[in-house]
Amino acid sequence: MSEISMTVNGRKVQGTVEDRTLLVHFLRENLGLTGTHVGCDTSQCGACLVHVDGKAMKSCTLLAVQVSGSEIMTIEGLANGADLHPVQAAFREHHGLQCGFCTPGMIMSAIDMINRHPEGLDEATVRAELEGNICRCTGYHNIVKAVLAASKEMAKSTKGKGRAKAA
Amino acid sequence: MGMEGIGARVARKEDKRFITGSGRYTDDMVVPGMKHAVFVRSPHAHADIKKIDVKAAQAMPGVVAVLTGKELKADGIGNLICGWMIHSKDGTPMKMGAWSPLAVDRVRYVGDAVVIVIADTKGQARDAAEAVNVTYKERKAVTTAVDALKAGAPQLHPEADNNLIYDWEIGDAAATDAALKKAAHITKMHIVNNRLVPNAMEPRAALAQYDKAEDHFTCWTTSQNPHVARLVMSAFYNVAPENKLRVIAPDVGGGFGSKIFIYPEEVVCCWASKKAGVPVKWVADRTESFLTDAHGRDHVTEVQMAFDKDNHVIGLKVDTIANFGAYMSLFSSSVPTYLYATLLSGQYNFPAIHANVRAVYTNTSPVDAYRGAGRPEATYVLERTMETAARELGVSPAELRRKNFITQFPHQTPVIMNYDAGNYAASLDAALEAINYKGFEKRKAESAKRGKLRGIGMSNYIEACGIAPSAAVGSLGAGVGLWESAEVRVNAVGTIEVLTGSHSHGQGHETTFAQLVSERFGVPLDSVSIVHGDTDKVQMGMGTYGSRSGAVGMSAIVKALDKVEAKAKKIAAHLLEADESDIVVENGALKVAGTDKNVPWFQMALAAYTAHNLPGGMEPGLKETAFYDPTNFTFPAGCYICEVEVDPDTGKTDILAFVAADDFGNIINPMIVEGQVHGGIAQGVGQALLEGANYDPSSGQLLTASYMDYCMPRADDLPSFEVSHQNTPCPGNPLGIKGCGEAGAIGSTPAVINAITDAIGTNNLEMPATPQRVWRALQAKN
Numbered sequence: 001m002s003e004i005s006m007t008v009n010g011r012k013v014q015g016t017v018e019d020r021t022l023l024v025h026f027l028r029e030n031l032g033l034t035g036t037h038v039g040c041d042t043s044q045c046g047a048c049l050v051h052v053d054g055k056a057m058k059s060c061t062l063l064a065v066q067v068s069g070s071e072i073m074t075i076e077g078l079a080n081g082a083d084l085h086p087v088q089a090a091f092r093e094h095h096g097l098q099c100g101f102c103t104p105g106m107i108m109s110a111i112d113m114i115n116r117h118p119e120g121l122d123e124a125t126v127r128a129e130l131e132g133n134i135c136r137c138t139g140y141h142n143i144v145k146a147v148l149a150a151s152k153e154m155a156k157s158t159k160g161k162g163r164a165k166a167a
Numbered sequence: 168m169g170m171e172g173i174g175a176r177v178a179r180k181e182d183k184r185f186i187t188g189s190g191r192y193t194d195d196m197v198v199p200g201m202k203h204a205v206f207v208r209s210p211h212a213h214a215d216i217k218k219i220d221v222k223a224a225q226a227m228p229g230v231v232a233v234l235t236g237k238e239l240k241a242d243g244i245g246n247l248i249c250g251w252m253i254h255s256k257d258g259t260p261m262k263m264g265a266w267s268p269l270a271v272d273r274v275r276y277v278g279d280a281v282v283i284v285i286a287d288t289k290g291q292a293r294d295a296a297e298a299v300n301v302t303y304k305e306r307k308a309v310t311t312a313v314d315a316l317k318a319g320a321p322q323l324h325p326e327a328d329n330n331l332i333y334d335w336e337i338g339d340a341a342a343t344d345a346a347l348k349k350a351a352h353i354t355k356m357h358i359v360n361n362r363l364v365p366n367a368m369e370p371r372a373a374l375a376q377y378d379k380a381e382d383h384f385t386c387w388t389t390s391q392n393p394h395v396a397r398l399v400m401s402a403f404y405n406v407a408p409e410n411k412l413r414v415i416a417p418d419v420g421g422g423f424g425s426k427i428f429i430y431p432e433e434v435v436c437c438w439a440s441k442k443a444g445v446p447v448k449w450v451a452d453r454t455e456s457f458l459t460d461a462h463g464r465d466h467v468t469e470v471q472m473a474f475d476k477d478n479h480v481i482g483l484k485v486d487t488i489a490n491f492g493a494y495m496s497l498f499s500s501s502v503p504t505y506l507y508a509t510l511l512s513g514q515y516n517f518p519a520i521h522a523n524v525r526a527v528y529t530n531t532s533p534v535d536a537y538r539g540a541g542r543p544e545a546t547y548v549l550e551r552t553m554e555t556a557a558r559e560l561g562v563s564p565a566e567l568r569r570k571n572f573i574t575q576f577p578h579q580t581p582v583i584m585n586y587d588a589g590n591y592a593a594s595l596d597a598a599l600e601a602i603n604y605k606g607f608e609k610r611k612a613e614s615a616k617r618g619k620l621r622g623i624g625m626s627n628y629i630e631a632c633g634i635a636p637s638a639a640v641g642s643l644g645a646g647v648g649l650w651e652s653a654e655v656r657v658n659a660v661g662t663i664e665v666l667t668g669s670h671s672h673g674q675g676h677e678t679t680f681a682q683l684v685s686e687r688f689g690v691p692l693d694s695v696s697i698v699h700g701d702t703d704k705v706q707m708g709m710g711t712y713g714s715r716s717g718a719v720g721m722s723a724i725v726k727a728l729d730k731v732e733a734k735a736k737k738i739a740a741h742l743l744e745a746d747e748s749d750i751v752v753e754n755g756a757l758k759v760a761g762t763d764k765n766v767p768w769f770q771m772a773l774a775a776y777t778a779h780n781l782p783g784g785m786e787p788g789l790k791e792t793a794f795y796d797p798t799n800f801t802f803p804a805g806c807y808i809c810e811v812e813v814d815p816d817t818g819k820t821d822i823l824a825f826v827a828a829d830d831f832g833n834i835i836n837p838m839i840v841e842g843q844v845h846g847g848i849a850q851g852v853g854q855a856l857l858e859g860a861n862y863d864p865s866s867g868q869l870l871t872a873s874y875m876d877y878c879m880p881r882a883d884d885l886p887s888f889e890v891s892h893q894n895t896p897c898p899g900n901p902l903g904i905k906g907c908g909e910a911g912a913i914g915s916t917p918a919v920i921n922a923i924t925d926a927i928g929t930n931n932l933e934m935p936a937t938p939q940r941v942w943r944a945l946q947a948k949n
């Protein structure tokens with residue numbers, strides 16, 4: 001067993017976990033943050049994707065002890081009250097989700113992608129960058145649309161008043 | 168159409184919870200005292216169980232219980248069944264082998280459940296599962312249906328000689344043979360429809376809680392049809408009487424058919440929660456899902472399509488062998504029969520058809536309905552053959568199809584179905600236009616300049632949805648009626664709850680069903696809530712599959728709304744001292760037509776509940792229930808065209824364009840309908856290019872049991888799709904809806920393979936058309 005502490009969605013949390021506990025299980029079971037999902041055993045589907053110190057990572061492939069001391073952002077931490085993150089809003093607006101199971105990971109992945117491409121995105125880049133996220137429902141068509149729209153929207157608001165939240 | 172009513176592209180109500188991480192899936196549920204289950208599964212494809220030793224496992228840390236099939240049987244839990252009776256052509260009933268939820272003396276596929284281990288944590292249960300010692304004596308296994316039929320093949324079930332479950336036929340053999348005899352041309356093909364794994368992104372799961380004081384079970388599970396789950400677990404598996412069993416299917420992360428069926432795990436979890444005296448949660452990991460979710464397709468077919476000298480189709484003869492896996496899953500028997508062979512007329516005017524289907528046991532995962540269920544297999548047979556025929560006859564594939572289209576409706580096919588409405592040429596024309604078919608030769612020449620092979624292929628599908636008229640399916644062997652139910656509750660303040668037996672696991676019912684109500688009464692979308700997925704809340708329902716929620720589920724809602732409206736008008740007429748026949752419902756109020764006299768909707772509702780001033784003899788309240796049983800199937804149809812470029816050096820296929828032109832009848836929310844088409848096409852393209860479940864023929868091990876080995880379509884495997892609609896309203900239901908959930912997966916696969924075989928100039932290509940297969944096909948040709 002190990003003592004760990006980290007910041008999750010801006011809140012300091014602590015816990016005692018088995019050494020083999022994965023970050024995703026710590027989030028879901030210890031913290032009750034069930035928005036982060038598990039869709040596979042081989043680190044391929046991306047349903048578990050969260051941000052660790054500002055970078056997209058698969059929480060099914062990290063031990064909780066490994067990220068003790070880190071800042072974690074999950075899907076639950078994105079919206080500011082009723083104010084959705086632009087990527088969340090774009091997924092809804094463009095029907096980028098159906099069953100919603102892949103969605104938290106998709107959104108976290110999209111935010112990371114947009115942050116890494118301040119020059120903007122095109123369809124081919126979005127499709128290539130989504131390699132680590134599997135969706136069985138949407139055929140990706142509307143996910144791609146949503147990411148492109150959000151990327152434009154976020155570029156606007158960064159220029160405007162620097163709102164783009166460094167999620 | 169109002170802003171939020173029928174036909175509006177309304178953003179989905181349910182999205183709010185999914186995009187904020189607040190969805191509630193089965194694995195998110197926690198109940199006090201909950202323990203975790205892991206199943207010990209057979210590592211062998213076929214073996215006798217000699218001994219099960221659980222002692223060491225019982226002594227492991229955290230272990231609550233280790234339970235076997237013997238104990239399960241001793242408590243009277245029944246075998247799993249297939250609920251659709253098919254008779255062979257000799258009149259004998261299908262041969263169903265016994266499927267115990269936990270194997271007792273024999274295992275028949277890798278993944279067959281043998282023991283359940285329950286512990287405080289999942290990790291502890293996993294550790295203890297490793298300590299269960301099962302002694303097996305291996306038997307020879309067989310994985311393909313063709314091999315399983317051969318003399319001397321390993322035998323799976325004593326009930327089924329030669330592994331044959333049924334040998335069934337449909338159509339007129341003599342008329343078809345006569346047509347073949349007088350044909351000017353016959354196109355013959357050997358067609359393999361590859362086995363697929365549905366792969367909903369949410370793995371299957373169950374959480375069962377037993378309440379000792381009430382002798383009552385609650386089971387949260389990943390189901391497309393919780394009422395059917397309750398019915399089957401109660402009536403056939405002896406879990407508990409229906410009034411003592413509540414099944415809840417909360418948010419469900421995709422189904423595609425695989426979550427229709429009742430699997431061993433939910434049955435065992437329910438039983439174990441009582442036996443062990445603790446709530447039991449089981450969640451499949453992905454490899455477990457690959458091994459134990461019902462697979463789809465897996466047909467081998469010989470087909471002959473006969474033409475007269477004017478290139479009119481005159482006959483179709485089909486001989487199919489369907490792999491059922493190790494046990495008969497809940498609806499498996501209906502898939503290669505009434506959901507497949509009845510669609511073999513396609514969009515074409517065949518005077519004679521005959522199909523023979525043999526269903527066969529093998530040592531593989533059970534096979535059942537997967538998106539489209541039988542209709543993709545029928546479409547693949549027909550559309551591959553039609554395209555090939557056009558090539559052999561040297562005519563345009565589009566024009567050969569057009570020449571043979573059914574144009575008069577209703578149309579009785581030689582294989583039971585009676586098509587009610589359609590306009591196949593309209594979809595064909597729309598698709599040809601969208602892809603610029605005329606410009607193809609030019610594009611092909613341009614590709615050739617770059618050393619690439621360009622191809623174009625089409626597919627004109629038809630499917631039968633709106634499943635189904637109960638009497639009709641009953642006469643064909645179904646064990647249940649396939650109606651749907653709805654209850655509309657108008658609350659005292661005028662908000663509305665619709666309780667539906669349809670289940671949404673991605674289809675957006677919470678939005679489209681609410682749009683229907685909003686349109687009808689002019690109330691805002693936000694004041695309408697859709698309740699589904701809980702047998703304690705919703706009266707009864709048959710669930711969501713076969714693209715039935717619009718055509719059948721919404722029709723039930725319409726019927727209930729009719730009743731609500733009739734009563735609301737009576738109340739309003741009484742309050743306004745007007746004649747009932749003069750009342751109209753508009754913009755959230757009940758008005759006397761042609762005057763400004765009105766009662767707001769909420770006031771009428773309040774009056775229904777205060778009951779201070781109701782028409783004489785009227786019962787208080789405003790709540791109505793309806794059951795809707797369709798009178799016919801619905802027949803969505805369309806034309807899909809795919810354009811590809813193949814790199815002859817690597818065999819890699821790129822899809823350059825994909826157009827879909829569909830007739831879904833009337834549409835409630837085009838945005839959601841388009842999404843269904845996109846997702847379906849992705850699955851169909853996946854089958855054509857990437858996906859295939861492969862078993863090692865000697866050991867019976869599933870070689871493709873993770874995302875490392877089973878290739879799921881990723882975003883960069885697919886293009887954006889161009890989708891359009893040419894709708895002819897369905898005359899069979901009040902909304903004119905045909906259904907759209909499966910079309911994409913049905914129509915797309917043959918279009919892709921027709922395009923690739925066009926590009927490479929050889930028809931000798933199996934699915935999935937991986938770069939290696941395409942490259943080999945090219946080498947074999949050259």
Ligand code: FES
Nearest residue numbers: 039044045046060
């Ligand atoms: S659960 Fe982490 S990648 Fe699939």
Ligand code: FES
Nearest residue numbers: 098099102135137
């Ligand atoms: S929305 Fe269902 S898996 Fe993506």
